[in-house]
Amino acid sequence: MNKTEYLNKLSNELGHMPYGDVKDIIQSIEEHFEEGAGEGRSEDEIAQSLGDPKELAAEFKDGAKFKQIMKKRKMSDSFKGPDGRGRIFVIVFNVFVGFWMWLILLAAIIAAFMFLAADLGIVGVIVASMILGKITEFLVPFIFLVLTLVCIAVFLVVLVILGIKYYGRGLKSYIRWNKNVWNYGLGED
Numbered sequence: 001m002n003k004t005e006y007l008n009k010l011s012n013e014l015g016h017m018p019y020g021d022v023k024d025i026i027q028s029i030e031e032h033f034e035e036g037a038g039e040g041r042s043e044d045e046i047a048q049s050l051g052d053p054k055e056l057a058a059e060f061k062d063g064a065k066f067k068q069i070m071k072k073r074k075m076s077d078s079f080k081g082p083d084g085r086g087r088i089f090v091i092v093f094n095v096f097v098g099f100w101m102w103l104i105l106l107a108a109i110i111a112a113f114m115f116l117a118a119d120l121g122i123v124g125v126i127v128a129s130m131i132l133g134k135i136t137e138f139l140v141p142f143i144f145l146v147l148t149l150v151c152i153a154v155f156l157v158v159l160v161i162l163g164i165k166y167y168g169r170g171l172k173s174y175i176r177w178n179k180n181v182w183n184y185g186l187g188e189d
Contacts, residue, residue, distance in 0.1 A: 013057030109163040116156035
């Protein structure tokens with residue numbers, strides 16, 4: 001779609017807005033076409049980067065300002081070019097850092113859970129031995145050992161619960177970040 005066709009469709013879609021607003025919007029879009037042409041882009045490429053005139057008109061009707069809309073449009077079409085730097089970065093980062101980092105954190109949570117299970121097992125054995133009368137010589141040190149192990153167990157329970165909670169949140173944010181870099185690139189040059 002060339003510049004003239006795009007502007008005609010856009011102005012038809014904006015038809016119910018005040019004349020002054022439509023005039024300002026059309027002028028801003030014309031300037032955008034001129035800037036794109038100055039960068040060596042074709043009218044068809046510029047029209048595609050702006051998106052469907054009907055959707056663009058709907059955004060203007062919803063009260064969005066030109067700069068907000070253009071920032072969103074530029075972000076969505078940046079770095080989708082042939083270099084693919086964002087996608088290469090995501091792949092390399094995940095292979096060398098991301099995957100291993102999340103795997104190590106998961107292993108730490110599993111290790112804390114295993115220590116918790118071992119700790120509770122030892123507490124159970126000591127308490128059972130004290131109840132059955134098997135441990136009589138060093139009763140006071142074993143009571144302190146049990147209390148210490150119970151404190152460690154409480155700490156490990158909190159660590160495991162918080163670890164699982166924040167691991168899930170962090171992983172969700174990390175996946176969202178990966179998708180963002182994959183789709184939109186690393187940012188503006």
